[in-house]
Amino acid sequence: MIIELGHFALVFALLLSLAMAAVPLFGAHRERESWMRLAKPAAISISGLVTISFFSLIHAYALSDFSVRMVVENSHTMKPVIYKIAAVWGNHEGSMLLWALILALWTTRLVRQKEIPLPLQARALGVAGLLQAGFLSFILFASSPFQRLEPPAKEGLDLNPVLQDVLLAIHPPVLYMGYVGFSIAFCLAAAALIEKKADSNWAGILRPYAMTAWIFLTCGIGLGSFWAYYELGWGGFWFWDPVENASLLPWLAGTALLHSVAVLEKRGSLRGWTVFLAILAFSLSLTGTFLVRSGVLTSVHAFASDPLRGVFILALLGAMTGGALLLYAFRAPYLKIAGGFRPVSRESALLLNNVFLFTVLATVFTGTVYPVILSALDLGTVTVGPPYYTLCLTPLLVPFALLMGAGPNLAWREAQLAPVLKKLILPFVAAAGLALLPGFLRSEFQPVATALIFAASYIGAATLQELFTKTNRFRHFRLPASFYGMVLAHLGFAVMLAGATASTAWKSEETLWMKPQQILAFADYDITLRGIQAGLGKNYDFDRAQLTVATEGLAVGTLAPEKRWYPGAQRATSETGLLRDGLGIVYATLGDADAKDPLRRVLRFYFHPFILLLPLGVTLIALGGAVALLRRKRGEHGA
C-alpha cells in the first residue's frame, strides 16, 4: 500500500513538473508575473511528493517488505538497519529515485533564492521543471523501483558483505549532491541564454550553487578513493576506471567553471565561456550516468546494465544537452563582450588555467569514451588503462603549477609581469630544493617524482607567500573570504599532489610466507607475526593475523589483517590491517595458508609514506570551497 502511495506521488510529481516547465517559461516570455510565481509552489510540491515517494521505498526496505521486487533483490533480513536503508540507493532504480529527490531539493533551494530577478528565476525553474520531468518519466517508465513481486519472497537475495560499509553507503548521496547540484548552474545558464544576458549579477547568483555542488563532488570522489584504498587490498586509490572518470569529468568542468565565473562576476568578462562551462558540467554528469548505466562500458562499478535504459538515458542526454547546446549556438553570440584586459593580467591567467583544466578534461574524456567509439565503429577493442592517463597528464602538471603560482599574484585588468616573476624566485628555489632533497636522502633519483614534488612544493610555497604578502606579514586579516578559500584550495591541491606522488614513488612492498614469531625487516620497520587467531564474528568466520610493528626497537603499533568467510552470502573477503605512522600507512593483507602447515601464511605488506596527505589535501580543497562561500554581501568581490 505504502509503495503504491509512493508510486502515485511520483506520478503527480511528474505532472506537476511538466506544469512547472511550461507555465513559468511562458510567463517569463509574456511577462505575466502570476504565471512566473507559480514556479515556487510547484517546486515545493514536487519536492514533497518525491520525498514521500523516496520514504515509501525506505519504509519497504526498513521493514524488509519482500513483496517489493527491489527489496528482494537488494536486501536481506540479516542486514543491519543502516545497510538496509543504504540498499535503497545501492542499485540502479533506487539510485535514480535518489537522484530525482536531490534534484527536487536543489530546485527548491533555487526557489528560495533572494535577490534574483523574477524572470531569470522563473526561466531557470522552468528548465529545472523540464529536467525533473525527464528524470521522473525515466524512473516511472524504465526504472521503476515500485514493482511488486507476486507471490512475495520469503527472504531477500543480497547480503553482500562488501557493500555493508559506512563509507560506501554515504558515497552515492554525497556524489549525487554534486552531480545534481550542477543542474542548477545548467538551468541558470539556459535561462541566461534565453534572456540573451549573462552579466556579473547572474554570475554572482550562479557561483554559490556551482561552489556547493563542487564541494560535494570533491568529498564524494575523496570518499570513493579512500574506500578503495582500504577495501581493495593493494593500496591503490585511483584506477582511472570509467566510473571514477565519470565523477572526475564534472569535477574538472566545475573547477573550470568556478574560475571562469569568478572572472565574470568580478570583471564581466568570459560570458560565453562561463555559460558553456555551466552547460558542460551538468552534461558531463549526465554523460557519466549514461556510460555507467547503459552497458556500453565494463567497469567494476557498473550497475547491471540494460540497453533499453541506455536508449532512454541517451534520449534524455540528447534532449537536455542537445537542447542547451542548440540554444547556445543561437544565443551565445548575443552575450555582450565586456571588460577588456591586457595580455598580462589575472583574467589571462585564469583563462589559461581553464585551457589546462579543459585539456585534462578532454584527455580523461577521450580515454574513457575511446573504447566505446572504437567498438561502435567496429574497429576492434583497446584498453585505455592508467598508463595512458599518467603519460598524458603528468607533463601538464609542471606548467600548470607554474601558472597556479603566478596567477593569484597578477592584478586584474593589467598587471606587471617582472615584479611578479621576481617575487616568485623564492618559492621557485625553495621548491627546487625540496624536490631534489628526497633524491639525495634516498640516493635514488626519480625524475618524474622530482618534477611532481617540485610542482606541489612550488604551488604550496607560492600560495603561502601570497598569504604572507596579502595579510601584510600575518598582521592584517580582513580579507575577502574568497581569498582564504583560494589559499586553502590551492594548498590542498599542492598537499594532495605531494601525497599522491610520494606514496606512489616511495612505496615499499613485500609478499612472503611467514610463520609465528618470524620477524620481517621491511622499510625501516621490524614486523613480527605473533600468531594467527581463528574466531567467529557476527555473521562470519575469520582468521586474523596478529602483527606487531616496531622501528629501531620502539613499538609503533599492531596490524590485524583478516580473512573472513560469510556463510550467509557464501563469500570470502579480505580485511586489510592498517597502521598509521606519522603521515604514512603500513598496510597488510592476509593470504592463504600452507596446506601442509596451517600456521604458515602468505602475508603481503605495503608501506605508503605520506599517503595521509591525500585525504588531508582533499579536505583542504573542500574546506577552501566552503570558506569561499562565506561571503557577507554579494557584490563584494574576491581578491
Next chain:
Amino acid sequence: MAHKAALMPLACFAVLAGVFAMALLREHNPAILPSALIGKPAPALELPAALKGSKGLTPEALTGGITAVNIFASWCVTCVGEQPTLMQMKKDGVTVLGIAYKDSRENIALWLQKHGNPFSAVGLDEKGRAAIDWGVYGVPETYFIDAEGIVRHKHIGALSMQDYTAKLKPLLEEMRK
C-alpha cells in the same frame, strides 16, 4: 565567426551522441572480447588424450573439414547446457574436438558419460597453457575452424540451440563453400 564557433559544441555533441547510439544499437557486450585469432591459422594443437584409450589432439586434427574446438571443463556448470547443441553439431557433420581445461581424467570421463560425448577427440590441458595459446579467458568457449585450418569464429559462453540455428549454422554453411 562568432556564430560558427558557437555551433562547435553542438556539432561535437551530435557526433558523440551518434556514436553512443551506434554503440547501443550494436548490443555489444563490452565484457565479450573479440578474438585476436579470427582470420589467422589456428594455433598448433598438441595435447595428451583426456580419455583412456582414445587419441589426444594433434595439429592434423584441424585440417580436412570443418572443425569446432570446444574448451570445456567438468567443473563448469554452464558447459552442461551446451552438450545437446554440440551433439547436434556432430550429427550435422561437424567434427567436434574438445579441450578439457584444468581438469582430471577421471572427472572428464564421468562427466562425458553423464552428459554425452560429442567429441571425436579430447585433449587434456592440465595447466591451462594451451588455452592461453587460443586466447581463452573463460569456459566454455568454442572456436570454428575451416577446412584450411583458419579460425573463422569464436563463440563465448555456452552454445545454445538458438545460437546454433540462428548464427552458427549459416556460418558453417558459408565455410563449407
Next chain:
Amino acid sequence: MKIISALFLLLILSLPALAVEPDEMLKDPALEARARAITHNLRCLVCQGEAVDESQAPLAADLRKLVRERLLAGDSEKTIETYLRARYGDYVLMTPPFSPTTGLLWAAPLVVLLLGTGIAFFFIRRAGKEG
C-alpha cells in the same frame, strides 16, 4: 549476460589466489621487478577492471607464471607483450598501442592543448583591444 556473469563467477571462486604469491616470485629481484612491470601493464580479461598483477582470477595467476617463465627463458618485454597480443588482442595491454586506430586517442591531449592555447591567445588579444 547472465551466462557470462556465471562464467566469470565460476572462475573467480574456483581457485583462491591473492595476486602475486610468494611462490610465484622469481629469485632474481631485478627480473621479478621486470615481471611485475609487465603484469602491471596487462589487463586481466576476467576481472576486466584490474591488472594481471592485482587480479585474483586464476587466469591472471596463469599469466603471471607465464610472464615469469618467458623472462627466465630470456624473452624481452616486447616479445612477451607481442606474444600475448597475438592471442588476446590489443585489449590485453593496459597501455593502448600506437596504431592508426589509436592515433586520435594519443593525439587528443596535445591537439586540445594547442588549440585551446591558440583560442585563448586570440581571445586575450581581442580583450586587449577593448578599453
